[in-house]
Amino acid sequence: MAKEMIMAGCAAAAHAAKFARVEVISSYPIRPYTGIMMELSKLVANGELDAEFIHGEGEHAQVSIAYGASACGARAYTGSSGVGVTYAFETFSPASGGRYPIQMAIADRALDPPGDFGSEHTDVMSARDQGWIMGWAETPQEIFDNTIIYYRIGEDPKVMLPQFSCQDGYFVSHIPDKVIFPEQSQVDEFLPPYKSPHPLDPTRPTSHGPQIFPDQGPAIDLQRAQAMLNTPKVIETAIADYNKIFGRNYSPFLEEYKTKDADFVFFLQGAHARTARYAVDHLRKKGVKAGMVKLRFLRPFPTEKVAETLSKFKAVGCVETSTSYGAAMKGGNLIHEVRSALYDEPKRPAITSFMAGLGGEVVTFDEFYNMAKVLAKAAKTGKVDQYVYWMNFDNEV
Amino acid sequence: MATQVQTQELEPIKNLRQVPQEEYYVPGHRTCAGCGPALCYKLVSKATGPDSIFLGPTGCMYVANTSYLCSPFAYAWTHTQITNGGAVASGIEAAYQVLIRKGKYKGKLPNIVVMAGDGGAIDIGLQAMSALMYRGHDVLFIMYDNEAYANTGIQTSPMTPFGSKTTFTPPGKAIPEGKKLFPKDAPQLVIGGHPAVHYVATASVAYPVDLINKVRKGLNYKGPTFLHIHCPCPKGWIFDSKDTVKIAKHAVETGMWTNYEWENGEYTYQHVPKTYKPVKEYLKTQERFAHMTEEHIAKMQAFITAKIKAPGKPIEIPVLGPREEA
Secondary structure (H helix, E strand, O other), rough: EEEEEEOOOHHHHHHHHHHOOEEEEEOOOOOOOOHHHHHHHHHHHHOOOOOOEOOOOOHHHHHHHHHHHHHHHEEEEEEOOOOHHHHHHHHHHHHHHHHOOOEEEEOOOOOOOOOOOOOOOOHHHHOOOOEEEEEEEHHHHHHHHHHHHHHHOOOOOOOOOEEEEEEEEOOOOOOOOOEEEOOOOHHHHHOOOOHHHOOOOOOOEEEEEEEOHHHHHHHHHHHHHHHHHHHHHHHHHHHHHHHHHHOOOOOOEEEEEEEOOOOOEEEEEOHHHHHHHHHHHHHHOOOOOOOEEEEEEOOOOOHHHHHHHHOOOOOEEOOOOOOOOOOOOOOOOHHHHHHHHHOOOOOOEEEEEEEOOHHHHHOHHHHHHHHHHHHHHHHHOOOOOOEEEEOOOOOOO | OOOOOOOOOOOOOOOOOOOOOOOEEEOOOOOOOHHHHHHHHHHHEEEEEEEEEEEEEHHHHHHOOEOOOOEEOOOEEEEEEEOOOHHHHHHHHHHHHHHHHHHOOOOOOOOOEEEEEEHHHHHOOHHHHHHHHHOOOOOEEEEEEEEOOOOOOOOOOOOOOOOEEEOOOOOOOOOOOOOOOOOOHHHHHHHOOOOOEEEEEEEEOOOOOHHHHHHHHHOOOOEEEEEEEEOOOHHHHHHHHHHHHHHHHHHHOOOOOEEEEEOOEEEEOOOOOOOOOOHHHHOOOOOHHHHOOOOHHHHHHHHHHHOOOOOOOOOOOOOOOOOHOO
């Protein structure tokens, strides 16, 4: 029987990794993701999970240990936060280029300086171009489910890519909520044991990662790109299967809230979607036609779905929760993806972005209401005055 | 029920005739004529046999060996970053432990060998190597030492001898000796701080039987072991490519190199000359030392004289360091 538990995102991710029967785990402490490894180390120490638990000497080593294990055919799990994620950066391309489907749990955290424990998406979003599948969870239940689903997607022979399973630091990682534990047999049915097509195995010798000549580069890069292109279909099937086996109701790429007749929507990912939902409810009571669209995968970015969905509205406001200093739209990252996806649409919404939730700051109801004022005006006039608003600093917000 | 992990037992050899005929490091690579590290790879591969997984952190033996689609390795081989040979090896060893335990891999634990250059072992790769030694993984970590970053065009590494000319230590009016520093003591770094390590040794490509036996001995230990192998580099040290083995022997005869084993706290020495030849004779065989003055040579001789009193043990450099000199 499925069991209802109360736990925060860290424990939920750890228990999901146990249900996924991970075989090699590499740890290094940094807040807030540490809770995942503390929970897993207990499960290994108690004999509830048969896995090698390796204390890495840093995040760079954590990912290296994990992909070394994956290269031999073991299912490997690691994780980090904030500057730990950026410390590991060198290893991200070897992991995806080697087509090692390891999973790295991220409980995100603002980068230094200044020292800050709080949630911000910039840490792992900096690695969005490295060939990893990535997306955010809004709740402990969603990170539990994503952990299992991501392995299934990443290990698909058409994909073979590593995954960042992300949750907002503290907002998800440290706030307990209801989590439904499935039966182990359900997980085993959904997620078969990992089988590497070309393991490092002396009985079938292969060379991994040889040096190439420049003319061989494009073809190999194309293969990695193709793997990412194959991913959306695999995601759709995996989530349909998951919904069926576990009785969930996930939509693969975009979750819409009160969008049917909406004039404008907040577009965001992760924990702040919870606040956004309440803000939308409140705005609706006041007669404002607001809605919310939550992005579930940043990589691969669901371009067609985003174009099809967001072109229905008059205005879209990207709630960034990340920084991209000096970028085209001068704010965060989401707006670039959204504007690119919509470029060829005959009917495009007015699009702007809001710098909010940085450094672990809560995105408050008032901030959502102020965003709504900007978006309502844009919906009416059909254009935006600014591409980026720094919440509480720009005059209008 | 968990399956017991079985390890391999490799037999020592007595003489050159017993060196395995089979090649597991086969032609098809692009190393220089007279390459010391390539000779090292050939001998180490004969010692391990094919039931092995080798790791090649970035360096000469990655770049010159592994042209895509013509790998010279007849065993399983993987590239690692120059930074993370020790970490990837830890992951590989951990994977085999769990896969064998769960009955998913049927064989014995493969010989897992990291073949790192001096940079990948004790400079940028030091952290990962040390962590592997600390955690006690069943891995042989080999540092093939050609005393420079050779693949990138001969830049100084912590193993480059005092006085060497490299492209980062060119001798000039202000710095006539070229390289000012004395090298790290790599085996000492391992011996000194890693209680899980029971076997550390040095070897030279000029003494193949000794080298093969040390590789096998290291692998027979159920735990991390470290081997420091002296590999002359004709391109970096600037000598005729036919002289690789001669120069390696010369290093032993002058005390520039010493072959020894450290096993559970005990040192034993091999190939110790009855009387050491002057270091000057070694220095004059290579153009990298050609600019050295008598004063520089005396400084080098003082260092080596102190070192050969007890090779493999900590010494105080009997000369001034670069800051003290100023």
